[in-house]
Amino acid sequence: MTSKPYLTGHYTPVADEITATDLRVEGSLPPELSGRLIRNSHNPKPGITPTHWFKGSGMVHGIRLREGRAEWYRNRWVHTPALEGAPYLTEQGPDLTASTAGTHVIEHGGRLLALCEANLPFELTADLDTVGAYDFGGRLTSAMTAHPKEDPVTGELHFFASSPFPPHLIHHVASPDGQVLRSREVPGASAALKHDFAITEHHVVFLEGSVTFDHAEQSGIPYRWSDAQASRIGVMPRGEGGAEQVRWFEIGQGYAMHLANAYEDARGRIVVEGPSVGRAGWQRSWNWWVGAPDRGAEPNSGSRSRRWTVDLTAGTVREEQTDDLTVEFPTINDDFIGREHRYQYALSFPDDLGIGNHTLVKYDRSTGTRQLLPFGTGQLPSEALFVPAAQGAGEDAGYLLTVVSDLNADASRMLVLDASDLTLPPVATVHLPRRVPAMIHGSWIPDADLARPDADLR
Template sequence: MDTKPYLTGHYTPVVDEATSFDLTVEGKLPPELSGQLVRNGHNPKPGITPTHWWKGSGMVHGIRLRDGHAEWYRNRWVRTPALDGAPYLTERGPDYSASTAGTHIVEHAGRLLALCEANYPFELTRELETVGGYDFSGRLTTAMTAHPKQDPVTGELHFFGSSPVPPFLTYHVAAADGEIVLSEQVPGASAALKHDFAITENHVVFLEMSVTFDHTETSGIPYRWSDDIAPRLGVMPRGAGGAARIRWYAIEPGQALHFANAYEDAQGRIVIEGPTVDREGWKLSWNWWAGNGGPRHSEPITRSVNHRWTVDPATGTVVESPCDDLNVEFPTINEDLLGREHRYQYAIAFPDDRGGNHGVVRYDRRDGTRQILDVGAGVLPSEAVFVPATGATREDDGYLLTVTSDLHRDASSLLVLDAGDLHRDPIATIRLPRRVTAGIHGSWIPDEQIA
């Protein structure tokens, strides 16, 4: 019997919830790191074997830092109806509360929200206990993407709900105080997979690429690569009435799940970047995620290279090019530059056909160089979350926080890295009380942002 790859190795689920205090710190924690790193991922309960990696129940891990100390670690399942077996599809249609809540966790307007793109968010306390489903006081009537974008200037939270049936795409904006102030259906959208999107200072960008809804897919996640659809990129103005003015541009086949950032350059062009796979890369990656025994690489991410789209509204054209040849995913930036031009970009490297270990990558987009922190054989780092330094004067003046899974030691650590130089030894290493299951996305939540 083929063992599901997402239940083995770095992805082996933990079987219980735990809380530990006064964690061991090696090195010196910057005292300005006052808050908590929260990280989400799929962790089915003992005895449960989901048909797809993405269908495992969400478990949130948190590490609390204050005054140079690591005060606590805790992990909790997000207690949604789906954790106890409630179905997503009912005779009345989808139940948005029956969520895995296992993709991402963010903070907005003092609320900590665990996210899965097919459902409502689930609110958690700062101690990671589940409060319940959150529908923005009844204003949210669609699912919510797991990748909302908070504008660093306005404080607005931009997000969308997608559906395999009409309306296929609804765009939402919540004000800095958490109230939804705009919801618009996007005309002309399709059932293509939209896991992530991007914003710029004046625009919202959606990509409908080569993977689309397919009810014949048997893995339980009804999406499949199609050579019959025409990939495209949609640019719409931000603000009320913007959805009706969306403009679509033809692009090359491929599939991107995550975008590092987007911005408007000095010529008025819109630049978007993110890791993208080709048809073969999607097939190999999907077969790992679905655990269906088909041809697959030994890693969940295959043939995924950083890609750039440059949209010229004046000519109606898009120029595309790969930015690098490294197999990467989970791009991050200093989010103070979200929607604006950035110089530095980070990602996690995965081994490919050339071999190698996992690592943390730092790109300098201005001079085209990269640094790779090789974390060693048998070690997998999590998405590297950027935290600005107090009084920062440079874009990369700050820290990267990443949780490692070490199969040799059957243990995990939180590494605090210098975001400006990955060749330096870690600034601090926090030893966690258990090996943490490899996850998906996470956030740094400063103390002042948690109610």
Template sequence: MTSKPYLTGHYTPVADEVTGLDLTVEGTLPPELTGRFIRNSHNPKPGVTPTHWFKGSGMVHGIRLREGRAEWYRNRWVHTPALDGAPYMTERGPDLAASTAGTHVIEHAGRLLALCEANLPFELTADLETVGAFDFDGKLRTAMTAHPKEDPVTGELHFFGSSPFPPYLMYYVSDAKGEIVHSAEIPGATASLKHDFAITRRHVVFVEGNVTFDPTEHSGIPYAWSDQQPARIGVMPHGSDGTRHIRWFSIEPGNMLHVSNAYEDSQGRIVLEGPTVDREGFQLSWNWWVGAPGRGSEPNARSYIRRWMIDLAAGTVDEQIIDDLAVEFPTLNEDYLGAENRYGYAVSFPDQEGFGGYGVVKYDRTTGARRIHQVGDARMPSEAVFVPAAGATNEDDGYLLTVISDLKQDSSQLLVLDAVGLNRVATVHLPRRVTAGIHGSWIPDSELDNNEN
């Protein structure tokens, strides 16, 4: 029996790969939900105890919906060299193919890619079998972030590769056909942990917080909080080389893992939002991630949404925490990615005192109101992914898809909520409890080349 928190409770790994057909549905699945909901998770093989949550091998869980039916569930490990024990560090340096591939899964240009920020992407089939490492026909020679951003206007995929060693930050753009058309080293970057970033309609926004490379950290993830590491935001135009265009702005100490959104407002300022932690909040999460004695708190216990207003003309940044609810895994209607959005969504967590609980949160950025769908005792939702409704006219016309881990019933369900009022629309009962995990995507059939199954 392990005491590692990331291998117990909601996070207990599953031991095998299964396929379930003709799943039971309560309620009515909207017919426009025809595609795949795929979610990633850290799920080490039986007998393997990683030293850090992030080091657990990736396992993808997929639910196939078609015209009101739930046709299948299947889970598959991403079969990378690391799954069979290949080390990341070798005598020749990092092996970019030795990936956990356990952070995110996206589609771009008809390819399904499992992502981990320290490595190359891994391509999967539409049935979640592993194809292999994907390097954009040799044009990607660094790691790739697990949080690329697809421009909803152009279809371009913006992403970066970061490293604790020079070059610290590389920026890439892939066109809508899946070919890298731009790459550039970003000068002035540091070894600060860069897990996520943002794009607006005209700019790319990088965030460097106080968590940075630390070779004395022996959990296998060599990063730690440093008061000496300056916190700052870097801004440059889309597709620039950075040498002449990157501008860095100092911000208050903190660390942000995930961006909610960014956009240019009517005054030309860049507005950036996302959950952040202070020094204590980061340490609480880190203690949980490594299973340190006396951890005493769940991750994200002090994670609060912060807003930065970056005035490029004046060269200033105003910032404030805009909510006191502990949340993470922010999402939105991605048609509004890079543009001003009224609505945002997140998952709520118990705070550092154990108050509050798990739920799906909706924010109205215009009125400041928030609504919470409480998922119930001993039930934990995954990141809530927005899917537009057929014929949508308003930003929140659509559905939120989240996988629930239910400890009391030792089961899981795909919960479909109405994104307007957070009311339950349908529940799909899955054949097993799904390991609580990280990020996922809704992928309509039209976006995958191989969608006949």
């Protein structure tokens, strides 16, 4: 039996692809939940032990809801060349199709895309079968971040490509129907690891932390913490010519893997929020990701909520820790991407000694309070995704969807929670046919979003 933490417990891979129909539901599924909850994570084939958690092949898990029923669950590997052993680096250079495709899955322009930041996206069918590498009709010749941002007002998709070699950062914008409108190199970027970013109404925000390219790293993910690498926030105006106007602001050492949101406040300052780790937290997380001995290490050790406020006029940044919980996977109501939000959700992990259980957290930024939904020993919920209620008027009027891995029962269930009050019992519980491994990111895809106006673009 392997001792790698990312192949044991909640993260134990499944060995096959299955389909199950007519899932058992407790409670009542809201009728507006007509679509698919699709989640993605690393699931190497049986007998394969990757050198890093992020090197495992991607597998998507989907739950189909319609008319108050849970019609099916299915899981499928993303069938990329890497799944069959094709190397990323070749004599001709990187193979952008040799992807794990195991970090995220989104919909844009009617297409489902499985994402991994070092490669091209991979298109999936509505039934989660693999179509193939997708390059936006030949317009995308670089990798694509696993964390694109769709502007809820314009429908544009912002994404980037990051590389340890020049050009270090390219910003892309695609139209609502999936046509790449522009691609621009962002000046001043470094080889620092860039995993997530943010948009505001008028700006694009990049973060470079104290983790940078290091060719000596042997895990297959060539990045390490470096005290010599300055942490910075880059603020770039949106629109034509914005890249040439990017400004970089140095901040305190740290690394932010994921951002909750960014927006422009009433004074025109850029406010950015998300969990961040220091050197010790990064190293303990890295030890978990590579399977190095480290008692009590968690995949998100030492991650605390932070806020950076960038004053473009004064040329200054104020940063502060906003909470003391160990949290990751922040989410919001996506209708507020790039605009000021009140509510924020996250997954709380055991503390830095590995003590405690997992908890879903709801933050109210207006009152400064938080609400906790703790889970028992042996239970790990996934990143919580917000879905608006049909008649909802408030920002938190809707549902949170999360998939719980339960080691005690060797089973999983999908919870539909009332996002307005986490202390209420679940609105509905969908019992899944197997224990679903702990996953990284995913999306709720309403049925209306899977219409494909231009099926020949790929």
